Amino acid sequence: MSATIQDTSDLRRRQAQFTEELHGDDIGSKSGFSAFISKNKSAQKEAVAKYLRHWDGKTDKEAEEKRLQDYNEGTHSYYNVVTDFYEYGWGTSFHFSRFYKGENFYASVARHEHYLAYKAGIQEGDLVLDVGCGVGGPASEIARFTGCNVVGLNNNDYQVAKANWNAKKFHLQDQLEFVKGDFMKMDFDDNTFDKVYAIEATCHAPKLEGVYGEIYRVLKPGGTFAVYEWVMSDKYDESNPEHRKIAYEIEVGDGIPKMFPAQVAREALKNVGFEVKVAKDLADNQDEVPWYYPLTGEWKFVQTFGDLATFFRTSYLGRKFTTFMVYLMELLGIAPQGSTKVTLALEEAAVGLVAGGRAKLFTPMMLFVARKPDDNKHV
Numbered sequence: 001m002s003a004t005i006q007d008t009s010d011l012r013r014r015q016a017q018f019t020e021e022l023h024g025d026d027i028g029s030k031s032g033f034s035a036f037i038s039k040n041k042s043a044q045k046e047a048v049a050k051y052l053r054h055w056d057g058k059t060d061k062e063a064e065e066k067r068l069q070d071y072n073e074g075t076h077s078y079y080n081v082v083t084d085f086y087e088y089g090w091g092t093s094f095h096f097s098r099f100y101k102g103e104n105f106y107a108s109v110a111r112h113e114h115y116l117a118y119k120a121g122i123q124e125g126d127l128v129l130d131v132g133c134g135v136g137g138p139a140s141e142i143a144r145f146t147g148c149n150v151v152g153l154n155n156n157d158y159q160v161a162k163a164n165w166n167a168k169k170f171h172l173q174d175q176l177e178f179v180k181g182d183f184m185k186m187d188f189d190d191n192t193f194d195k196v197y198a199i200e201a202t203c204h205a206p207k208l209e210g211v212y213g214e215i216y217r218v219l220k221p222g223g224t225f226a227v228y229e230w231v232m233s234d235k236y237d238e239s240n241p242e243h244r245k246i247a248y249e250i251e252v253g254d255g256i257p258k259m260f261p262a263q264v265a266r267e268a269l270k271n272v273g274f275e276v277k278v279a280k281d282l283a284d285n286q287d288e289v290p291w292y293y294p295l296t297g298e299w300k301f302v303q304t305f306g307d308l309a310t311f312f313r314t315s316y317l318g319r320k321f322t323t324f325m326v327y328l329m330e331l332l333g334i335a336p337q338g339s340t341k342v343t344l345a346l347e348e349a350a351v352g353l354v355a356g357g358r359a360k361l362f363t364p365m366m367l368f369v370a371r372k373p374d375d376n377k378h379v
């Protein structure tokens with residue numbers, strides 16, 4: 001076996017063992033806070049240290065290079081420690097969406113997923129790959145909406161287990177399958193999938209040509225890839241300290257080795273052979289309710305009574321309350337050591353995301369729709 005394959009299998013085995021040690025063997029039966037407090041305390045302390053070890057405030061090239069090289073373990077550790085907070089504060093779809101007047105939070109999230117499926121041209125019976133599938137929220141919604149079959153690929157063992165648990169719980173296991181894997185080197189054969197989509201996941205790649213090249217390889221000739229990509233906008237200036245600070249807050253708080261500009265993403269798609277059919281920032285609009293509103297403290301944007309509880313958890317005050325409660329629980333030994341560092345990092349994420357959104361320096365919904373040529377003659 002070659003060294004690279006051996007390294008990959010060793011890494012997978014270590015991550016699987018660590019996941020069982022951290023989360024136990026009844027993954028999926030709990031979520032949110034109850035899952036959070038039932039973690040193995042010493043393993044959680046190790047997971048937090050692994051996530052934060054490269055986030056020392058440095059944005060020089062050497063620090064960036066270390067984060068890029070450690071992308072797999074860094075992102076795996078990030079989601080080991082934030083998934084329960086994501087579910088508590090946001091639900092089972094880990095992405096942003098546009099909001100319309102009178103539309104509640106979860107309807108907005110589902111519509112955002114429907115729209116991507118529509119742009120990808122997903123048909124009933126298609127075999128579809130979800131790249132970086134989270135705990136399966138979007139895959140469940142898109143499978144129900146289109147009647148397609150989804151394979152969800154995810155590098156985080158905990159999330160794969162939760163996604164498969166949810167698929168059984170909602171009787172979708174005939175349409176959904178979630179597997180462990182690194183989107184930078186997928187285990188799938190060439191020309192396997194009719195369509196591929198990715199929702200706010202490929203931004204974790206150390207190099208976009210890596211993940212886009214794998215997507216190109218596993219997609220059938222003539223197939224479509226649609227993605228909501230996290231990018232810095234054309235307004236972003238890496239040499240501007242204020243701009244770089246916002247990008248760093250987004251990187252550290254969201255487990256992203258490096259935020260790339262939109263143009264880099266578009267070029268990467270073309271470099272691996274795709275024909276780019278659509279390149280549109282869905283956040284560049286005149287919406288009355290901005291995509292980042294849940295992370296502000298602006299109650300005026302809350303559209304329905306049912307959204308009040310969600311908005312409390314995601315708002316500035318709600319985040320402070322959560323951090324304080326986690327701090328007390330950590331003090332009392334109920335929450336694992338390092339948990340307060342995690343909620344503080346998530347608070348930093350929220351601040352950077354809102355600042356980036358307000359200044360239009362960042363978008364979480366750069367829509368690209370790309371097609372693999374029929375003749376697949378990419379040189």
Ligand SMILES: CC(C)=CCC[C@@H](C)[C@H]1CC[C@H]2C3=C(CC[C@]12C)[C@@]1(C)CC[C@H](O)C[C@@H]1CC3
Binds near residue numbers: 088094201314322
């Ligand atoms: C990391 C990537 C590429 C995408 C995730 C997008 C969003 C789903 C998350 C980004 C920041 C997250 C925060 C929370 C939930 C999920 C996000 C919005 C919390 C509201 C969860 C509850 C915590 O107490 C505060 C968090 C703030 C950041």
Ligand SMILES: C[S@@+](CC[C@H](N)C(=O)[O-])C[C@H]1O[C@@H](n2cnc3c(N)ncnc32)[C@H](O)[C@@H]1O
Binds near residue numbers: 079136137200205
């Ligand atoms: C913000 S979450 C979005 C999840 C899902 N697309 C959704 O919208 O709910 C990003 C996802 O990408 C996954 N991911 C990050 N790096 C990955 C990699 N190298 N290979 C596979 N999945 C990865 C994470 O584990 C996580 O599930």
